[in-house]
Amino acid sequence: MSKEVLLDKSTMIVSETDMKGNIIYANNDFCKIAGYTKDELIGKPHNIVRHQDMPKIAFKGLWDTIGEGKTWNGIVKNKTKNGDYYWVNATAYEVLKSDGSRRLISVRKMPTKNEISYAETLYKQLKKEEY
Ligand SMILES: Cc1cc2nc3c(=O)[nH]c(=O)nc-3n(C[C@H](O)[C@H](O)[C@H](O)COP(=O)(O)O)c2cc1C
Numbered sequence: 001m002s003k004e005v006l007l008d009k010s011t012m013i014v015s016e017t018d019m020k021g022n023i024i025y026a027n028n029d030f031c032k033i034a035g036y037t038k039d040e041l042i043g044k045p046h047n048i049v050r051h052q053d054m055p056k057i058a059f060k061g062l063w064d065t066i067g068e069g070k071t072w073n074g075i076v077k078n079k080t081k082n083g084d085y086y087w088v089n090a091t092a093y094e095v096l097k098s099d100g101s102r103r104l105i106s107v108r109k110m111p112t113k114n115e116i117s118y119a120e121t122l123y124k125q126l127k128k129e130e131y
Contacts, residue, residue, distance in 0.1 A: 005033055005086040007110040013088060017104045021046045024103065035081035049078040051085055055126035066094050066104060075111050075119035087116045 016025035065072035071093040088108035
């Protein structure tokens with residue numbers, strides 16, 4: 001059985017990706033919660049932590065929103081290296097570096113119990129509609 005890995009109030013999971021979602025930077029909380037070393041994360045596509053319970057449309061919303069230059073916020077269920085899971089309240093947006101390159105940043109905090117139960121119900125429904 002997979003177990004839930006709980007974030008605490010001080011947890012802040014940060015990652016930076018290129019414009020395709022390949023990880024360029026991962027902070028210590030990302031490694032600690034997801035169970036990977038930095039070396040295992042850098043260069044990998046961000047779907048390395050994708051959980052099978054997440055509906056495709058949730059990520060379409062993320063990509064469409066940041067593609068329009070807007071900030072995206074949502075509740076995401078992610079998978080750890082050993083198959084456990086963790087819920088996050090995620091915010092993602094595009095930044096323009098001083099050298100002119102564009103990057104995508106995501107910052108994730110502990111969600112509330114209500115946010116998790118709302119998202120869990122919604123994602124179950126959306127998953128059913130995928131088939
Ligand atoms: C900055 C950034 C952060 C992301 N964080 C996550 C994440 O924590 N979990 C996740 O499953 N996908 C995340 N994604 C989306 C993935 O890139 C990918 O679209 C998603 O996992 C769906 O996988 P698929 O493209 O293989 O269907 C992130 C994307 C970006 C740009």
